Amino acid sequence: MATLRQQLNELIDKLSPNMEKAFLEAIADIKSEIVLKEVVERLERRDIAGAIEALHIDPAAFRPLSEAIRQAFNSGGVLTTGRMPRLTDPMGGRVVFRWDASNQAAETIIRTMSSTMVTNVMEGTVEAVRETIVSGYSQGQGPNTIALDLVGRKSAITGKREGGVIGLNGPQAELIERTRINLLSGDPALMRKYLGLKTRDKRLDGAVRRAITAGKPLDKATLDKVLMRLRDRNLKLRGEMIARTETVSSVMSAKHEAFLQALAKSNRDASLVTRKWRSAGDRRVRHTHVILNGQEVRGMDLAFQSSSGAMLRYPGDTTLGAGPGEIIACRCDVEYNFDFAEAFARSRGR
Numbered sequence: 397m398a399t400l401r402q403q404l405n406e407l408i409d410k411l412s413p414n415m416e417k418a419f420l421e422a423i424a425d426i427k428s429e430i431v432l433k434e435v436v437e438r439l440e441r442r443d444i445a446g447a448i449e450a451l452h453i454d455p456a457a458f459r460p461l462s463e464a465i466r467q468a469f470n471s472g473g474v475l476t477t478g479r480m481p482r483l484t485d486p487m488g489g490r491v492v493f494r495w496d497a498s499n500q501a502a503e504t505i506i507r508t509m510s511s512t513m514v515t516n517v518m519e520g521t522v523e524a525v526r527e528t529i530v531s532g533y534s535q536g537q538g539p540n541t542i543a544l545d546l547v548g549r550k551s552a553i554t555g556k557r558e559g560g561v562i563g564l565n566g567p568q569a570e571l572i573e574r575t576r577i578n579l580l581s582g583d584p585a586l587m588r589k590y591l592g593l594k595t596r597d598k599r600l601d602g603a604v605r606r607a608i609t610a611g612k613p614l615d616k617a618t619l620d621k622v623l624m625r626l627r628d629r630n631l632k633l634r635g636e637m638i639a640r641t642e643t644v645s646s647v648m649s650a651k652h653e654a655f656l657q658a659l660a661k662s663n664r665d666a667s668l669v670t671r672k673w674r675s676a677g678d679r680r681v682r683h684t685h686v687i688l689n690g691q692e693v694r695g696m697d698l699a700f701q702s703s704s705g706a707m708l709r710y711p712g713d714t715t716l717g718a719g720p721g722e723i724i725a726c727r728c729d730v731e732y733n734f735d736f737a738e739a740f741a742r743s744r745g746r
Contacts, residue, residue, distance in 0.1 A: 400475075400476065400479040401674070401729045401731075403475055403479065404472065404475060404476070404647055404648075404651065404729070405727075407471055407472065407475055407647060408468075408640075408643050408644055408647055411464075411467065411468045411471060411643050411647075412636075412639045412640050412643045413639070414464050414467065414639075415461070415464040415465075415468065415638070415639035415640075415642055415643050416635045416636055416638070416639035418460035418461045418463065418464040419460075419461055419517075419563075419634075419635045419638055419639060420563075420631070420632075420635050421460050422457050422458045422459075422460050422461055423562060423563035423631065424556065425457055426451065426452065426453060426457050426562055426563075427547055427548060427556075427557045427560060427562060428556075428557075429452055430450070430451055430452065430547050431450070432543055432544075432547060434450040435447050435450045435451065435543045435546065435547065436539045436540055436543045438450055439529070439539035439542055439543055440539045442533070444526065444529050444530070447525075447529060447543075447546075448522055448525055448526065448529075451525065451546065451547070451562065453518055453521055453522060453525075453562070454518075455514050455515075455518065458513075458514045458517060458518070461510070461513060461514065461517070461642075462510040462513075462514065464642075464643075465506065465509050465510050465513065465642060465646050466506050466510070468642070468643045468646035468647055468650075469497070469502070469505065469506055469509070469646040469647070469649065469650045470495075470497045470650070471647070471650075472646060472647030472648070472649075472650030472651055472654075473495040473497055473502070473650035473651070473653060473654045474495050476495075476650065476651045476654040476655070477493065477494065477495035477654050477657075477658075480493060480654070480655075480658055481734055483658055483661070483662045483734075484662065485662050485663055485664075486663060486664065491661055491662040493657070493658050493661045493662070495654060495657070496657060499657070501653060501656070501657075502650075502653055502657075505649055505650075505653060508715070509642075509645065509646060509649065512714065513638075513642055517638065520564070520565035520566060521562060521563055521564065521565070523565060523566035523569070524561045524562075524563075524564040524565055524566050524568060524569035525546055525561060525562065525569075526566075527561075527566055527569040527570055527573065528542065528545055528546055528561045528569050528572075528573065529542055529546070531569075531573040531576075532545060535576075535577075544560075545560065545561060545623075546560055546561055546562060547560045547562060548560030548562075548624070548627070549620075549624065558624055558628055559623065559624030559625070559627045559628055560627060561627055563631045563634065563635075564627065564630055564631055564634060565634060568630045568634065571593075571630070572623060572626055572627060572630070575589075575590055575593070575622075575623065575626060576619065576623060578590060579604070579607075579613065579614040579619055579622065580613045580614065580619065581613065582611055582612050582613045584608045584611060587604065587607065587608045587614070588608055590604055590622070591604065591605070593626070595626060595629040595630050595633055596622070596625070596626060596629070597621075597622070597625035597626070597629070600618065600621060600622050600625065603618045604618075604622070637724060637725065640725055641712065641723055641724050641725060641726070644711060644712040644723075644726055644727075645712030645713070645714065645723065646712075648710045648711050648712045648713070648729075648730070649710065649712070649713065651710065651730075651732075652696070652709060652710050652713075652730075655669065655696065655732050656696055659696070664734075666695045666696040666697070667694060667695050668734060668735045669694070669695060669696055669732060669733065669734055669735070670692055670693070670694050670732075670733045670735065671692065671693050671694075671695075671696075671700075671709075671710075671730050671731065671732055671733075672690065672691070672692045672730065672731040672733070673685075673688040673689060673690065673691050673692075673700050673728065673729075673730055673731075674689065674690075674728060674729045674730065674731055675688065675689040675727075675728050676727040676728060677689070680727070681727070681728070682721075682722075682726075683703075684702040684703050684704050684706070684722065685702070685722075685726065685728050687702075687703050688700055688702060688703075688728070689728075696709075697709070699713075699716055700730075702718070702722055704721065704722065706718040706719065706721075706722045708722060708723075709730075710730045711723070711726045711727075711728040711729060711730065712726055
C-alpha cells in the first residue's frame with residue numbers, strides 16, 4: 397500500500413491542474429471585461445494609475461482560485477485523517493477522529509491562504525502592467541499599442557485576447573520588454589539572446605535567425621508574434637508555478653491541521669509529537685532543504701529553520717515569513733510521529 401507521503405504527492409499532482417485552470421480562467425475573465433477604449437483614454441493622458449484601474453484587477457476576479465485552495469485544503473485533510481495512526485486517550489481508550497474543515501482554525505487557515513495568494517497574484521500583475529506601460533512610454537509607443545500589449549490582441553479564430561501581460565509578474569514583463577529591445581536593436585549578439593529563452597516559440601526561430609544573419613531589426617509583424625507567444629507561454633508558466641506552490645501549501649497545511657485536530661480530539665499534548673523533515677532526495681531539491689533533510693523537532697509549533705534563516709513548520713508554510721525561494725515548487729514532506737505509548741506508560745506509573 398502506498399505511504400501517506402506518496403498518496404499526498406498523488407493528490408497534489410491531481411489537484412494542481414485544477415488550480416492552474418482556475419488561475420487562467422480568472423485572467424481570461426479579467427481580460428474579457430476590459431473596455432479597451434477606457435484604457436487607451438487614460439494612457440493618452442499618461443494617467444498610469446487610471447489605466448491600471450480601468451483593467452479592473454480586483455480580488456473578486458480570483459474567486460475560482462480561492463475555491464481551488466479550499467478544495468485542496470479539504471482533500472489534504474481528509475486523506476491525512478484517513479491514514480492517521482490509531483488514536484487513544486490518556487488512559488488508553490480508543491478515540492474516533494474525523495476531519496473537520498469547518499472548525500474555526502481550519503476556516504481561518506483557508507481565508508488567510510486565499511487572501512495572501514490573491515494579494516500576491518494581484519500585486520505581481522499590477523507590477524507587470526506598470527512595467528509595460530513605463531517601458532512603452534520610454535520607447536515612444538502610442539497608447540493603442542501599449543493598451544494592446546497589456547490586454548492582448550483578439551484572435552481571429554477564437555475571438556479571445558491573446559498575448560497580454562495581465563497575469564504575468566514584474567520580472568516576466570521586464571524579460572519581455574528586454575526581448576523587444578534586443579530584437580529591435582539589429583545587434584546580432586543582443587538578438588541571439590532570444591534563442592536561449594525556454595519559453596520562446598521555436599517555430600519563430602527561423603525568422604529571428606534570418607534577421608540576425610542580415611544584421612537587421614526583426615520586422616514588426618514577426619516581433620508582434622514573438623512577443624505574443626512569449627507572453628502566453630510565460631503566463632502558462634506562471635500558472636503552473638502558482639498552482640503547484642499553492643496546492644502544496646494547501647495540502648501540507650491541511651496535514652498539519654489534521655494532526656492538531658487529532659491531538660485535541662484525543663486530549664493529548666502536542667509535546668507527544670515529533671516532526672521530521674524529509675526532502676524529495678534528488679538533485680532538484682534546493683540546497684537549503686537538502687540541509688534540512690532528517691532534522692527533527694518536537695511539538696506542533698516549533699519550526700524548522702532553513703540555513704537561509706527562514707522558518708517553516710512544514711513545506712510550503714509562509715505563515716512565519718518564508719519567502720518564494722523556500723516554497724516555490726517544493727516537493728518536501730514532514731513526517732509526523734505520535735509518542736503515545738511513552739505517555740501512557742508514564743500515566744500508569746503515577
